[in-house]
Amino acid sequence: MKQGILLLDIGNTRVKAVYWLDGQLTAITDFPGVMPASPVAVYYASVATDERLEQLRSESQLTDVDWHQIRSEAQKDQLRSSYAKPETMGVDRWLAMLGAQQCYPHTELLVIDAGTALTIDHLAADGQHRGGWIVPGIHMQQKAVTNYTARVFNRDQQQFELAFAQDTASCLQNGVFAAILAVIRQANQLVPQAKMLITGGDATVLMPFLAELPIEIEPLLIFRGMTRYIVN
């Protein structure tokens, strides 16, 4: 059986895994669960702690293959960082932009990753990163309010409506949801776009509420960026 490469996106909440073979990306839903075949190498991008990475490495039982770390850098192909210290940019942001550039070459873009934190990055048509935002994500914002107040409580079930609410948990959930939608709209007001791309765990709940924007969902954006680092 032909063997592929395992790609890992290690975020602050979850680990996302994809199997890469003959240019095709196949999502692995239950990593470190079942894979199409044992991989010949692992390429990974991590914004989590080194401890988390080591734990994952041993859990995966893939200790006999090479693990290649992907890092943010000053330039990759057409993409150029705006950071004075490029290595300090989250590699998930770097790779999402690289993936976006692959989907829409020579196009000005807003690239959104709705993960633990929500990030928005502005990319010029010539590949220059113009800058970005880091905003607490849907769960982090809710947690912040319940942690810093005495009387705001949440409920387990998450239900988002773009409407005012009449009980504490719904006021919190709807309020945070409105704030997240507002920051996405604000970005497009600041730099109006013909194309926006969104990825990350919360992208699907946000999408239906952003219908007036030229926004497209691409769940594998970070992995598309990662494939640019694979050397055969």
Ligand SMILES: Nc1ncnc2c1ncn2[C@@H]1O[C@H](COP(=O)(O)OP(=O)(O)O)[C@@H](O)[C@H]1O
């Ligand atoms: N199966 C899941 N497990 C955990 N979070 C999920 C799941 N599906 C969707 N989510 C949402 O995804 C968010 C995390 O997004 P993700 O892109 O995985 O974050 P990160 O890259 O920071 O780990 C969570 O806040 C949660 O709302």
Ligand SMILES: CC(C)(COP(=O)(O)O)[C@@H](O)C(=O)NCCC(=O)O
């Ligand atoms: C902003 C982030 C926390 C987002 O990661 P995530 O929430 O998706 O796990 C991550 O990209 C990060 O740790 N960035 C480092 C700082 C920076 O990008 O400038």
Ligand SMILES: [K+]
């Ligand atoms: K992420």
